[in-house]
Amino acid sequence: MEGFDRLGRRKRKDYSKLPKVLELPNLIEIQKKSYDEFLQKDIPPEKRQNIGLQATFNEIFPIESTRGDVSLEFVSYALGEPKYTVIECKERGMTYGASLRFTVRMVIAEGEGSNKKVKEVKEQEVYACEIPLMTDRGTFIINGAERVIVNQLHRSPGVSFDESEVVLSAPIGKAYTAKIVPYRGSWLEFEFDSNGIIYARIDKKRKILATIILRALGYTTNESILKLFYKVIEVDIRNKEKLINKKIAKKVVIEETNYTINAGEDINEEVYGNLQKSKLKTIEIVDPSEIEDKITIIPTLLKDNVNPTQEDALIEIYRKMRPGQPVTIDSARFFFENMFFNPKRYDLEKVGRYKINKKLGFNFSLNDRTLRKEDIIGTLKYLLDLSNGKGEKDDIDHFGNRRVRSVGELVENQFRIGLVRMEKYIKEKMSMVDINEVMPIDIINTKPIVASLREFFGTSQLSQFMDQTNPLAELTHKRRLSALGPGGLDRERAGIEVRDVHYTHYGRMCPIETPEGPNIGLISSLTTYARINELGFIETPYRKVVNGVVTNTIEYLTADEEDEFIIAQASAVLDEKGRFVDKLLQARYKGDFPLVPPEKINYMDVSPMQIVSVSTALIPFLEHDDANRALMGSNYQRQAVPLIRPEAPIIGTGIEYKVSYDSKVIVTALNSGVVEYVDSRRIEIFTDDGNIDVYNLIKYERTNQNTCIDQRPIVKKGQKVFKGQVIADSSCTDMGELALGQNVLVALVPWRGYNFEDAIVISEKLLKEDKFTSIYIEEFSIEARDTKLGEEEITRDIPNVSEDALKNLDENGIVRVGAEVNPGDILVGKVTPKGETESTPEEKLLRAIFGEKAKDVKNASLKVPPGTSGIVIDVKVFSRKESMSKAKISELKKKIKKEYEKMKENILNMKNQEKKILKEIYKDKKELDEKIAIAEKKAKVRISEIETKMEKEIQRIEEGDSLPPGVIKLVKVYIAKKRKISVGDKLSGRHGNKGVIAKIVKEEDMPYLPDGTPVDIVLNPLGVPGRMNIGQILEAHLGWAAKTLNYYVSSPVFDGAKEEDIKLALKEAGLPESGKTKLFDGITGEPFDEEVTVGYMYIMKLIHMVDDKIHARSTGPYSLITQQPLGGRAQFGGQRFGEMEVWALEAYGAAHTLQEILTIKSDDVEGRTKTYEAIVKGKSPPLPGLPESFNVLVKELQGLALDVDLVKENEKKKKK
Structure with a gap:
């Protein structure tokens, strides 16, 4: 049944029941989207x-001098075009970015106060920095490496x-705390002590009475504060019952008896007696219904002894x-005022204002981003209500209280840091220079911007080296x-609650895909349909239901909004009118399922x-797997290495095409047309509107993880293609x-x-047919530097090296492309000057005869490290202009021009040949003219491409490459190795x-x-029941049926093939319904x-390959202090014989x-050293001596001022 649709996409038998x-x-x-909004390029x-970026500039500018006579205003910013392409930046180790320039206006004023007049205005464009694009x-290319900025989840x-x-000891009730957390600025917290008194803390410092x-804030009197919180009522002074034990709301001074009653105090018998002596007819009291048996602000008010003036309160703070x-x-x-009410020092951001409005029921503008008195x-008020049982406390793990900071926001924050530092510098400079004689550029220093951006992209915890093992790993990393990260949690201090799955993750964050180690639950993935709104909250889509009828209106809801609604599952059964069939439905409301x-x-x-991430959505029969194993399945798919013969899974989930399309690894046609030319490196399509589209394919490019990206054309010459059709596959697509x-x-x-304990037995057939063969590409680089002793040189003339060792090097000492290399072979010959020693008379004579040639140099060549072998597939040489003579430059230019002229000539010859052939084939003049026009156009396109390439190469030679300081020449060598499957390689399914492969068995x-069909892999059945990942069994059953009937399957998660579907498929294929058979x-x-x-079953080969892990050492590097061998394969270290291993030998009594x-x-x-010599010479090894670690111990004891003497055994006997 295998077939393809109009756009070349594979047709699959779809087992899903629900409509899309x-x-x-x-x-x-x-x-x-995030970065585009930041740059607005x-x-x-x-x-x-x-x-x-615009908001950041507007926030910092205008910058005024301390005297107020000059201000610097922001006009606009402009972004240039990138100097190099993405590929060139990767090759040269540069950052892919564009120059950022901003225009400022300097306004100089004269006069004071209302007499201030503008004296002069100067406008100028200033270069700020290179901003990464x-x-x-x-992704971003930073110093030649592809990096991703990860989205941060923060409070x-x-x-x-x-x-x-x-x-609380006195009133009955619960104590709560309140925090006002800004985006930037001082935190303000309110808390109770055990006596019910409310304290404030600013920035977690000392307590202040609330x-x-x-x-x-200006509420200086007790009356004004009480009126803010409570209703005040007037009571007749004669009504004793209504006054006794109530709180007075207004300060009363009885002149007759010189008696004062402060607002908030109790009216007891004594106070009432004094009140009766006054001339007052009514008394204002706090409404008893609002304060009786409740926690109130009154105890705090009474404890506050400060003279009630605003000034005293400010001084106290x-x-x-x-x-x-x-x-x-x-x-x-x-x-x-600066602390809470200055926009430059305190910023709630729109999201902070939104959250305060929502919680406290205000309706202030979202642009009102500082604190208000009302807040x-x-x-x-809310804190007191909460303590009295009214209102709800917040759940900090709720997705209404956690938001996402995407790349644009993270870079904006970093840019702001740079601008603030720049502002400080400008203000200092303004007061130091004569403002009438300078231009804006003289007082602006943009270095802080450059430094803060470099720090963020280069070293931030959120700027990560992209996981590029395969397209899925790449896509997941971006999501x-x-x-x-900064402003987030700390791995060591994060508890279980933060890491745990929360009901608000539904449809927003995947409950399955997360790392297995110490980061579990702290790093996760966005779900398939989720999006991030302008406030940074994650939204998920739902279909609107009106009066029990499901509409096709889609609405995106945040976790906060969703809490107010009851939501049905996607699998709820509907009739043709969109009504629910069942009388009662299992639905979701907050964390319940009523x-x-x-x-x-x-x-x-x-x-x-919608509840799972992309990786998890690629697992068929996910609904039959235990979550722990599904987690592993999600993570292992990201570790699968690209194989040389990619095969799409027979049992898919229907999103395989979407993943490869969005990760931009496949090539799709930009316009409809006919394929004119195709080879392994390029595709030319003659479009319907008469143009030629050229697609250059990527060939054997190394990824960050040393796997290989290689695009292959899947169209033929003369084939009609449509816009959006796949025309080339990549190394992980079929x-x-x-x-x-x-x-x-x-x-x-x-x-x-x-196959005991998860080991795997595989057939030699997989090895012969290159089923699991992958290509591994390693990059080796060497620099020739300008040292104190002279310049290093890349050359073929290396001292004390045989001619045989140089056989693969060209005249410049660089290995030729196509050479097969093994460990220890020279890739690039390099000599470096030795330290100047006193010359012998013979050397002086040689130097006099041969000049500088006989100068002392040592071999510092780049060699193939142990455990690496393969074929050199590419060599790249970068050199400074200064390191080449004018003659060499002109010689190279001539050589390039000659090469390209030859290529042009070939193209023109081919065009003429094509014309001759066309004239013989087509007799109809109109058709012939059309074909000749295409041939002419094709030749034109190729010639213009060649000319552009030639110009670029000549320009590069003339300008030289920009290399780090002190580097004259840089050579990069790429070695590719075909890795066949071998014992020790790790394999995994999707569940x-x-x-690990334990044995490769002959096919027979x-x-x-x-x-008579031999199986390819034998797995242990005991690996299934305990792990509870039954999905793999269902996959094997349906896979067998689909392979036999020759079709591909789409079985989406939670909506895939059921048991009866699989049985039916097996029956159709003439296979046993149990999925079991007699095996010989x-x-x-x-x-x-x-x-x-x-x-x-679909099996992947993971990046944990035995070739990267196998390691042996005889002698090698040693630690400087302890003189013990280093550890680890990368350092060519030895095996650690630790404490417990020593115990094992002690237990055996193996003393020697x-x-x-x-x-x-x-x-x-x-x-x-002596033992090594003895082994080489075939003698008996000597007796062991004193270990260096003992000397280290002695030195440490001497460091403690202890005098340690070593006495040998025989000396001790002599003394006796």
Whole structure:
């Protein structure tokens, strides 16, 4: 049944039952959209919105001098074009970016106050920095390496309320804390003590009474504060019952008796007696219904002894925040206002204002981004209400309280840091120079911007080296959500709650895909349909339900909004009118799953796939796997290496094409047309509108993980192609579909103990047919530097090296492309000057005869490291212009021109030949003219391409390459190695069923089916029941049926093939419905006792290959202090013989073996040298000596001022 649609996409038998309501969004849009909004690159300055870079400039500017006579205003910014292409940046180790320039206006004023007049205006464009640009794949090229900025999940700014550990002693109630957290600025927290008194803390410093903050805001009297919180009623003074034990709301001074009652105090018998003596008719009291048996602000008010003036409160705050510093009322006021009400110092961001409005029921503008008095009062009111059992505390793990900072926002924050530093410099400079004589550029220093951007892209925890093992790994990395990083959580301190799955993750963050190690739950992935809104909250789509009828209206909801609605599952059954069939439906409401009638439902899921991430959505029969194994399955797909013969899975989930399309690894036709020319490197399509589209394919390019990207054309000459059709596959795709592994025939049966404990037995057939062969490309580079002793030189003339060792080097000392190299072979010959020693008379004579040639140089060539071999596939040489003479430059230019002229000539000859052939084929003049016009156009396109290439190469020779300081020449050599599958390689299925190859068995010895077909892989059946990943069994059953009937399957997650579908497919294929068959032993020919599960399973080869792990050492590098061998394969280290291993030998009593290991095989420097000599000469090894670690111990004891003497055994006896 295998077939393809009009766009060349493979047709699959679809087992899903649910209609597709919504197409998957672009999977890397999250990165591109965020950065585009930050840069607003293609929008004219006057039309730019006040977001991203524009907002940052507007925020910092205008910058005014301290005297106020000059200000620097921002006009606009402009981005240049990138100097080099993405490929050139990768080759040269440069950053792909564009120059950022901004125009500023300097306004110089004269006069004071209202007489101030503009004296002069100067406008100038200033170069800021090179700002990295995002490639069309959502990545950045920083110093030649492809990097990804990971999205950060952090706590949303705003106000939050949480339970306190404090136990209240006086009033009955719970103590809570309130926090007002800004995006940038000082935190303000309110908390109770055990007596019910409310304190404020600013920036987690010393406690201040909450009422002092209110007084500092201008509510100086107790009356004004009480009126903010409570209703005040007037009571007749004669009504004793209504007054006794109530709180007075207004200060009363009785002149007759000189008696004062403060607002907030209790009216007891004594107070009432005094009140009766006054001339007052009524008394204002706090409404008892609002304060009786409740936690109130009154105890705090009464504890506040400060004279109730705003100034005193401000001074009190200043003293608490800056103890020991002299204080004036002006400095105290400035300090307090700056802390919360200055937009430059305090910023809630739109999201912070939104959260405060939502929680406290305000309706202020989202652009009102500093604190307001109402916010502080509202927070205190809510805190008191909460303690009295009204309102809800916040869950900090709820996705309404966690938001995503994407790449644009992260870079914007970094850019702001640079601008703030620049502002400080400008202000200093303004006061130092004569402002009338300078231009803006003289007082602007943009180095801080450059430094902060470089620091972020180069070293930030969120700027990561892209995982490029395969296209899925790349895509997942761009969609990753990390709770770590600056302003986020700390891996060591993050508890279980933060890492755990929360009900608000539904449709937003994948509950399955997360690392297995210490980062579990802190790093996760965005789900398939999720998107991020302008406030940074993750939204997920739902279908609107109106009066029990499901509409096709799609609405995106945040976690906060979703809490108000009841939502049905995507699998709920509907009739043709969109009504729910069942009378009661299992629905979701917050974290519960109630059964509700259809009319109560507000929304419905769009797809069962919406709760998982892309990696997880690629696992068929996910619904039959245990979550722990599904987690492994998701992670292992990202580790699959590209194979040389990619095969799409027989059992897919239907999103394989979408993944490879969005990860931009396949080539699709930009326009409809006919294929004119195709070879392994390029495709030319003659479009319907008469142009020629040229597609240059990537050939054997190394990725960050040393795997290989290689594009292959899948169209033929003369084929009609449509816009959007796949015309070239990549190294991990098959007909445009993601292909991470191979479909192989698997039997689940124990095999002679070789598949014990997850080991795998494979057939030699897989080796012969290159089923799991991959290409591994390594890059080796060497620099020739300008050293103190002279310049290093890349040359073929290396001292003390045989001619045989130089056989693969060209005249410049660089290995030729195509050479086969093995460990120890020279790749690039390099000599470096030796330290100048006193010359002997002979050397002086030689120097006099031969000049500088006889100068002392040492061999510093680049050699192939141990364990590496392969074929040189590419060599790149970069050199400075200064390092080449004029004659050499002109010679190279001539050579290039000659080469390209020859190529042009060939093209013109081919064109003339084609014309001759066309004249013989086509007799109709019109048709002939058309074909000749195409041939002419083709030749023109190729010649213009050649001319462009030639110009670029000549320009490069004339300008030279930009290399790091001190480097004269840089050579990069790429070695490719075909890695066949071998014992020790790690294989895995898509269900977390991993294992290591234990044996490769001859084809004829493998178990075989009744028809004689030998199986490819034998897995242990015991690996299934305990792991509970039954998906692999269902995959094998359906795979067997689909392979037999020759079709491909799409079985989406939670909506795939059911048991009866699989049985039916097996029946159609004429296979046993149980999916089991009689299996025969390939060695004895006997059948196995029981029937065995056999089927086609999709198996991947993971990047953990044995060639990267196998390691042996005889002698090698040693640690400088302990003189013990280094550890690890990368350092060519030895095997560690640790504490427990020593115990094992002690237990055996193997004293001599132990002594040998601890001395001559470790740090007995003299002994190991002599032993090596003895082995070489064939003599007996000497007795072990003193280990160096003992000397280290002695030195440490001497460092403690202890005098240590070593006395030998025989000397001790002599003394006796």
